[in-house]
Amino acid sequence: MATSLPIPIEFRLPKGWQAVPPDAAGAPGAAFVAIHPATNRPGFTTNITIDGEHRPDAASLAEIADESINRLHQAATTVSLSQRTEFGSADAPGLTQVLRVTTLVEREHTELIQCQVYLSMSDVDRPQERAVIRLSLTAAEDNFKAVIGDFQEFVASVRPESPGSA
Numbered sequence: 781m782a783t784s785l786p787i788p789i790e791f792r793l794p795k796g797w798q799a800v801p802p803d804a805a806g807a808p809g810a811a812f813v814a815i816h817p818a819t820n821r822p823g824f825t826t827n828i829t830i831d832g833e834h835r836p837d838a839a840s841l842a843e844i845a846d847e848s849i850n851r852l853h854q855a856a857t858t859v860s861l862s863q864r865t866e867f868g869s870a871d872a873p874g875l876t877q878v879l880r881v882t883t884l885v886e887r888e889h890t891e892l893i894q895c896q897v898y899l900s901m902s903d904v905d906r907p908q909e910r911a912v913i914r915l916s917l918t919a920a921e922d923n924f925k926a927v928i929g930d931f932q933e934f935v936a937s938v939r940p941e942s943p944g945s946a
Contacts, residue, residue: 785811785832786911787901788941794930797828816930819923823886826923828934832913841866841875841898844912848896849879856883862893873900881918891921895928897935913938 783802793799793814802810805827812830819826835844845864852859860880868874874897881892897915915938917931 783809783811783831785830785913786834787832787913789830789913789938790941791830791934791939792937793828794933797930797934802829816919816923816927819919819927821920824890824892824920826917826919826927828931829916829918830913831916832911835900835910835912841873841900841912845875845877845896845898848914849877852879852881852894856881857889858882868900871902874898880921892918893921893924894918895931899938901940 796818797814797816799812799814802808802813805813805815807813807827807829810829810831812828814828816826839847842864849859849861858881861877862880863876863878865876866873867876876895876897879894879896881894882889883892884890895917899913899915900910901913902910915931915935917927919927
C-alpha cells in the first residue's frame with residue numbers, strides 16, 4: 781500500500797513523465813511514482829519515486845543513505861556507490877548519491893543507475909523533529925543520460941506545500 785509523506789510537498793513533473801499509483805508500479809512503500817513511458821522495456825520503465833519518513837534520531841543523511849544502500853543489497857545482485865555529495869546548509873541539509881545497481885529483470889542481469897536525493901526538513905517549532913524526503917530516479921544505464929536533466933528539473937521544483945495549495 782502506498783505510503784504518505786511526513787510533510788506535504790509540491791513539485792512539477794517534467795514533460796513526458798506520467799504519474800502512476802505506487803502499488804500498480806510495484807513500489808508500495810512509495811508515496812509517489814512517475815514513469816517515463818518512452819523508456820519502457822520488457823520488465824522495466826525508468827521511474828521517479830518519492831518516499832520519506834520522520835527521523836527522531838540523530839542519524840546523518842550519509843547514514844540514512846547508507847541504510848538505503850543496505851536495503852538495495854537485499855533486492856539486487858550488486859550495488860555500488862559511484863558518487864555522493866552533500867549540499868545545502870546546516871538548517872536545510874541535503875545529500876545526493878548515485879548508485880550502480882545490477883538486478884534481474886525478466887531473468888536477465890540488467891544494469892541500472894539510481895540517483896537519490898535526500899532532503900532534511902526540521903520542524904520550525906521543534907527542531908529536534910525532522911522529516912527526510914528521498915527523491916529517486918532509476919533508469920537503465922543506457923537511458924540515464926537522457927533523463928537525468930528531467931530529474932534535476934523535477935528536484936529543483938520540490939518544496940514544502942504552501943498553505944492553501946492542494
